[in-house]
Amino acid sequence: MPDKLQDILVTPAEMAAIDRDAASSGIDSFSLMRSAGTSVSAAALRLFPAALRFVVLCGPGNNGGDGYVAAAALVESGAEVAVFSFGDPAMLKGDAARARDACALTPESVEAYRPRTGDVVIDALFGAGLARDLPEPLQAVIERVNESGIPVVAVDLPSGLDGRTGEVRGASFVAAHTVTFMAAKPGHVLMPGRSRCGTLEVADIGIPARLISARAGHLRVNTPASWKDHAAALDPATHKYRRGHLGVLSGGQAATGAARLSAAVGLRAGAGLVTLASPPDALAVNAAHLTAVMLKEVRNASDLAAWLKDKRLNAFVLGPGFGIGKKARDFALMLCDRALVLDADGMTSFSEGRAELFERIAQGGGDVVMTPHEGEFVRLFPEVAADARLSKIEKAAAAAKLSHAVIVLKGPDTVIADPSGRAVVNANAPPWLATAGSGDVLAGIVGAHLAQGMPAFEAAAAAVWRHGEAGTRAGRTATAETLVDHIPPLA
């Protein structure tokens, strides 16, 4: 796969346009189908050399066409092959009809398929463009195959998954391996889709990279390529203030741990200095637990205003354990013309009165990153959360547009989106990141990146990636504290 296509995510609508562009540029579309089908048969033979029979399930469109090509290639390799079709194969058109004609096997109806030990299923029923629920009889076939435990190799995407959203349309195969073409689609990386694709192979079937780049939007998988240009190695002549000064706002004495996690990881993630701003009642407990992190008493808005006169304080984290209410709102409004991570209680405090926040962010010119999990997202963006048509990427992008902030919509498939429509989907996070305080650690990493001068989108994307890596390094028994100890270097 050409390097520049490596991380690109192409929506099914963009892919359909790319297909049309390829055809109108004179590329023979049947040769693309032949490459697609043979890359599937090659994968099946490579991964399942001991299969007793390959069962190719072919649908009514070009995905089915790929299936007929794969079936013919498998027959040629000497394997035992059976073909089952959904819909009347006589109704196939164009390239798919040609592929059917080139396959010597006579298909049976898919409903007649009964899984047998030793079978390997090639799922060529529907591709990534599926946008409505599968018919009931097909759902029953899929469930039967899933229950049988027979391995499935999916062509393009496991049938039943929506390639735009990753959602299940009635039922979907759970594949052991998926072969898609030219570029991954959102449905391969968004949940639950990602967990149903098995290993993902992106096959180059010969569509020129320029045709793909010309149609692809600003959607990527989150890898270092998305932000490494902003993660410069340290200048040997640097000093701690040049590495940035991060301020973290602590809650009252009963809830200080969350902010301390953000502060501790802030230093680890590269801020030159971190100061924890504490209300008076929490000073003693914070002092007892801090060493390299500094402590500052901040009682109220006027204390904060006085502290903000120090312009070297260039980024803040507000929210973890802070408490919900007017104080959080006042503080956030004062901080959002500097670089700010608004997390947890900081966001929830704006369940009412968000318009003022969003306006300030738009006017402030600072870099604001909000890091909601699903529950916080519903509170701050109820109308976006309730729109069932939107994918997680589209939800994060809509919230970014509405709030003028960079949105980190967390979960196993965290999406980072900015108001201009740029978005990345994260895929390196192990499930044991779902542990108390993990979000506080993430907020502190974003804050450290902002303090170092990274733009908000890159700061957030790099933080989510490092958080995922820290999870992998810390291992299954990770806690928020051990995540702090396992943050990998940025550059």
Ligand SMILES: NC(=O)C1=CN([C@@H]2O[C@H](COP(=O)(O)OP(=O)(O)OC[C@H]3O[C@@H](n4cnc5c(N)ncnc54)[C@H](O)[C@@H]3O)[C@@H](O)[C@H]2O)[C@@H](O)CC1
């Ligand atoms: N991307 C590319 O450049 C290439 C794509 N190819 C294949 O082409 C596929 C896309 O082909 P198509 O656009 O024909 O898509 P599909 O093969 O997924 O089939 C779409 C057809 O199924 C019908 N359909 C959709 N949802 C349905 C539902 N829920 N119930 C019943 N019928 C439904 C549609 O009306 C349409 O006739 C890709 O998945 C890939 O496998 C390859 O042939 C080679 C080139």
Ligand SMILES: Nc1ncnc2c1ncn2[C@@H]1O[C@H](COP(=O)(O)OP(=O)(O)O)[C@@H](O)[C@H]1O
């Ligand atoms: N199943 C999962 N797989 C990978 N990462 C996850 C999963 N569930 C949650 N996470 C990540 O763990 C972190 C949890 O943050 P959050 O929900 O704010 O928890 P807390 O408030 O306990 O810190 C987020 O970064 C989120 O993306």
Ligand SMILES: [K+]
């Ligand atoms: K499929």
